[in-house]
Amino acid sequence: MSVGFVMMAHNALHRAGQVARHLADHDCPVVIHVDRRTPEADFFALVELVRDKKNIHFAPRIACDWGTWSLVEASRGAAQMLLDLAPDLNHISLISGACLPIKPVDQIVEYLHAHPTTDFIESVTISEVPWIQDGLGEERFSMTFPFAWKRQKRLFDLWVDLQRRTGIKRRIPAVIAPHMGSQWWCLTRKTLENIFNDPERATFDQYFRKAWIPDESYYATLARRHSDTIESRSLTLTKFDFQGKPHLFYDDHLTQLRHASHFFARKVWPGARKLYGAFLGPKARLTDDGRAPQIGLDRVFSEAVARRTRGRPGLLMAGRFPNEGFENHVTAAPYAVFHGFDDLYADFQIWLSETIGTRAHGHLFAPENVEFAHGQAGFSGCLTTSAALRDYNPESFLTNLIWNTRGEHQSFLFSPRDSQGISKLLARDPNAVIAAISGAWALPLFRSGLPIEKLRAKAARLQRREAAHLTRLRERRTRARVRIWTLAEVLENPTEPLNIIQEDLSVPGAAHAQTLPENLPMEGIDLFLQELRNAGMNPYTAGSFGERNAPIVDANTQTQAPEVLVNQDKR
Amino acid sequence: MERRRLQVRGVRKRRELTAVADRTRLIHPDAILAFCTIRNEKPRLPYFLEYYRSLGVEHFFFVDNGSDDGGPEYLAGEPDVSLWHTDAWYRDSRFGTDWLNWLKFRYAHKHWTLTLDPDEFLVYPFCDTRPLPALCHWLDQSGIRSFGTLLLDMYPRGPLSDLKYCEGQDPFEIAPWFDAGNYTIDTNPKYGNLWIQGGPRARVYFEDEPEEAPSLNKIPLVRWDRKYTYVSSTHMLLPRGLNQVYDRAGGEKASGCLLHAKFLDSLIDKAAEEVERRQHFARGREYDAYYKRGQTGDGLWCNWSERLTGWRQLETLGLMSKGNWA
Numbered sequence: 001m002s003v004g005f006v007m008m009a010h011n012a013l014h015r016a017g018q019v020a021r022h023l024a025d026h027d028c029p030v031v032i033h034v035d036r037r038t039p040e041a042d043f044f045a046l047v048e049l050v051r052d053k054k055n056i057h058f059a060p061r062i063a064c065d066w067g068t069w070s071l072v073e074a075s076r077g078a079a080q081m082l083l084d085l086a087p088d089l090n091h092i093s094l095i096s097g098a099c100l101p102i103k104p105v106d107q108i109v110e111y112l113h114a115h116p117t118t119d120f121i122e123s124v125t126i127s128e129v130p131w132i133q134d135g136l137g138e139e140r141f142s143m144t145f146p147f148a149w150k151r152q153k154r155l156f157d158l159w160v161d162l163q164r165r166t167g168i169k170r171r172i173p174a175v176i177a178p179h180m181g182s183q184w185w186c187l188t189r190k191t192l193e194n195i196f197n198d199p200e201r202a203t204f205d206q207y208f209r210k211a212w213i214p215d216e217s218y219y220a221t222l223a224r225r226h227s228d229t230i231e232s233r234s235l236t237l238t239k240f241d242f243q244g245k246p247h248l249f250y251d252d253h254l255t256q257l258r259h260a261s262h263f264f265a266r267k268v269w270p271g272a273r274k275l276y277g278a279f280l281g282p283k284a285r286l287t288d289d290g291r292a293p294q295i296g297l298d299r300v301f302s303e304a305v306a307r308r309t310r311g312r313p314g315l316l317m318a319g320r321f322p323n324e325g326f327e328n329h330v331t332a333a334p335y336a337v338f339h340g341f342d343d344l345y346a347d348f349q350i351w352l353s354e355t356i357g358t359r360a361h362g363h364l365f366a367p368e369n370v371e372f373a374h375g376q377a378g379f380s381g382c383l384t385t386s387a388a389l390r391d392y393n394p395e396s397f398l399t400n401l402i403w404n405t406r407g408e409h410q411s412f413l414f415s416p417r418d419s420q421g422i423s424k425l426l427a428r429d430p431n432a433v434i435a436a437i438s439g440a441w442a443l444p445l446f447r448s449g450l451p452i453e454k455l456r457a458k459a460a461r462l463q464r465r466e467a468a469h470l471t472r473l474r475e476r477r478t479r480a481r482v483r484i485w486t487l488a489e490v491l492e493n494p495t496e497p498l499n500i501i502q503e504d505l506s507v508p509g510a511a512h513a514q515t516l517p518e519n520l521p522m523e524g525i526d527l528f529l530q531e532l533r534n535a536g537m538n539p540y541t542a543g544s545f546g547e548r549n550a551p552i553v554d555a556n557t558q559t560q561a562p563e564v565l566v567n568q569d570k571r
Numbered sequence: 572m573e574r575r576r577l578q579v580r581g582v583r584k585r586r587e588l589t590a591v592a593d594r595t596r597l598i599h600p601d602a603i604l605a606f607c608t609i610r611n612e613k614p615r616l617p618y619f620l621e622y623y624r625s626l627g628v629e630h631f632f633f634v635d636n637g638s639d640d641g642g643p644e645y646l647a648g649e650p651d652v653s654l655w656h657t658d659a660w661y662r663d664s665r666f667g668t669d670w671l672n673w674l675k676f677r678y679a680h681k682h683w684t685l686t687l688d689p690d691e692f693l694v695y696p697f698c699d700t701r702p703l704p705a706l707c708h709w710l711d712q713s714g715i716r717s718f719g720t721l722l723l724d725m726y727p728r729g730p731l732s733d734l735k736y737c738e739g740q741d742p743f744e745i746a747p748w749f750d751a752g753n754y755t756i757d758t759n760p761k762y763g764n765l766w767i768q769g770g771p772r773a774r775v776y777f778e779d780e781p782e783e784a785p786s787l788n789k790i791p792l793v794r795w796d797r798k799y800t801y802v803s804s805t806h807m808l809l810p811r812g813l814n815q816v817y818d819r820a821g822g823e824k825a826s827g828c829l830l831h832a833k834f835l836d837s838l839i840d841k842a843a844e845e846v847e848r849r850q851h852f853a854r855g856r857e858y859d860a861y862y863k864r865g866q867t868g869d870g871l872w873c874n875w876s877e878r879l880t881g882w883r884q885l886e887t888l889g890l891m892s893k894g895n896w897a
Binding site for chain 1: 697702704705712713753754756765767788816817818820892894
């Protein structure tokens with residue numbers, strides 16, 4: 001009692017030959033099927049390569065198209081041939097030329113010997129389990145597929161489309177329930193013979209001949225009909241990427257493959273010399289018992305799928321530049337923006353970094369140059385203080401800053417005096433937490449002591465810029481977390497914004513400062529604002545002073561809900 | 572059609588080329604090819620050849636634009652090099668693009684093809700364990716025709732003149748520093764490629780006119796077809812689909828970095844020469860900047876510069892991506 005192998009090969013035949021020789025060396029007969037489309041020269045080179053092995057045979061060559069019946073025909077012919085040639089075989093295993101045995105052959109033989117009546121074939125019902133990575137599901141069984149997907153792509157798609165539109169469906173033979181699974185199986189002689197000699201074989205052939213990828217369903221379905229003991233898993237390790245193509249194994253997967261619990265791995269890059277050497281070479285090391293968790297490979301491949309489909313949030317690079325709305329977070333991490341605060345509170349920046357444990361920058365978007373924390377001349381990632389470089393692409397500047405400092409919370413001051421290029425990005429970024437005191441721009445003007453006539457135009461300009469920014473932050477589609485106070489509200493209760501910041505923004509572990517920053521001088525600001533109004537410039541973003549219950553001057557002064565920073569995202 | 576016009580241009584420019592060493596008969600059907608224009612870059616050549624040979628490049632195509640430093644003689648003696656000579660103007664051939672387009676049209680059909688400058692070194696995910704044929708095989712399997720990179724300027728610490736580059740030396744032994752995160756990206760609506768700028772050159776030389784800073788987006792590796800043509804250097808190609816080396820739906824496509832070993836002591840002489848010749852892009856204004864700065868001896872290094880440790884570092888920093896290659 002022993003095991004024999006049917007090998008399906010179509011390219012890299014020198015590797016297929018190497019694996020076949022290895023199996024044959026361990027007294028396992030091998031029947032190789034080589035695709036009719038493979039160049040003759042390659043085929044004869046393979047024949048030459050294994051000529052001295054009496055237990056390697058070649059099955060009649062059939063032209064194979066991926067996803068079609070020809071593959072079943074080929075493997076069935078080869079398996080029948082193997083059954084006839086080696087009457088003492090108890091298990092037949094189907095492998096491909098790109099498979100590599102990752103356990104010693106003796107161990108495989110021993111394992112199968114211990115399970116003489118078990119059929120190892122992944123076989124699941126399509127209606128209950130989403131087995132397919134990317135492609136046709138139940139339609140595989142209810143449609144016909146006369147065209148080769150790889151060679152006649154357009155016809156294939158047209159034909160599928162036509163069937164979908166007309167709703168014409170095939171009838172599935174009553175005696176079988178369609179199952180599917182990996183096409184790499186290991187079946188017992190009894191099961192295989194029963195499948196091949198089934199009285200209804202002609203019906204099944206007729207049916208599967210036109211099904212899609214029948215090599216993944218023919219054996220899986222018929223084994224269910226004939227087998228006594230099915231263990232629904234493949235002995236071959238195969239991992240699929242997000243498009244349903246098998247991942248390749250390379251030299252750097254050696255350690256993980258040694259720990260895998262499977263007997264074969266597919267597909268192996270033909271150039272992976274170290275892998276072939278390690279598992280087939282004369283000094284092939286005995287692997288461990290296979291009980292080590294397979295986390296390594298699983299994680300590597302699922303991470304690859306995630307990276308390709310979702311990417312790293314907040315990263316823009318040569319391979320990732322999402323259209324607006326597809327960013328999966330515009331920036332890499334949460335950060336805070338304090339609008340107008342430093343006009344009101346003395347040493348606000350210092351207070352911030354002490355209180356909430358953030359890297360508190362000054363006005364990153366100041367018109368003259370970038371004010372990094374501690375007045376540094378540059379910052380992570382080699383960002384510089386040059387305003388021209390920053391303003392060339394302010395959105396890149398901000399996403400870079402946040403990306404470069406992953407792991408450390410960032411915050412910066414903002415004001416209508418600053419360059420406003422990031423306004424749109426702030427509004428659509430769920431990572432942005434924005435606390436704003438509208439109208440605070442009036443304070444520095446007031447303190448300058450200049451006559452109103454000289455300040456009027458400047459005040460109007462600042463207010464226009466602030467209003468445009470705040471309007472964006474208040475839009476329904478804004479995704480930033482925004483809290484806006486008017487200057488009037490803050491003057492009535494100067495500690496409220498600070499308390500809220502402290503409660504809501506503190507980075508875990510930050511030591512809460514007991515003191516609050518002092519207010520900068522602002523006695524008489526209400527008179528100053530009135531003067532502006534008298535001069536014809538209505539400072540409406542500052543809110544209304546004195547009479548809290550007076551009608552609001554402008555719709556834009558309406559504040560957000562009074563509670564803590566509202567996450568507009570949760571609307 | 573622009574693609575046709577550029578192709579015809581390349582075919583016309585073939586008359587400017589004379590073969591010095593033609594070993595193209597030796598090329599296997601699945602060989603990976605490299606194409607390169609040189610001018611007085613002899614010290615760089617031995618390491619360039621060594622680096623790409625070890626990655627699995629099988630044949631090199633060089634166009635020598637009037638070198639007089641012995642470089643062509645050295646190349647003509649190498650067994651895997653084919654060499655052409657021209658004295659025509661670099662600028663008139665669109666900075667060598669026309670010449671190389673013609674050679675690729677003639678010899679690179681169906682081959683994986685690298686188009687490089689002699690100071691560009693390709694780094695891609697797993698390049699320490701998987702040679703170029705593995706990458707190309709995977710790209711083929713995934714139906715990808717072109718592979719995008721970021722041109723990453725590498726520089727030494729301190730003034731350029733401080734460390735002498737010796738022939739055959741790994742240039743990144745003396746210039747191992749780079750800028751990790753100050754790149755700006757935009758798209759070019761005409762050709763659909765990304766337009767990446769930034770890095771040390773923008774930071775130091777183009778602080779006041781960032782829009783003039785050189786482009787850092789490059790697509791050096793292409794499964795060539797006679798129908799393809801580079802538009803400008805290797806920044807973009809036609810047909811436009813080849814420029815889609817980035818994902819627009821939020822994912823990451825596999826991409827690499829071209830390490831740029833431009834900033835060595837030899838640059839100072841080169842800049843002086845190029846300022847005279849005015850043969851480079853935008854009349855070599857970049858070289859003007861180097862020339863002026865190089866003489867004062869300001870280095871590109873700053874406190875926030877990163878030191879290169881390997882591709883995994885570049886991948887973690889987000890300068891390149893494994894995509895779904897695992």
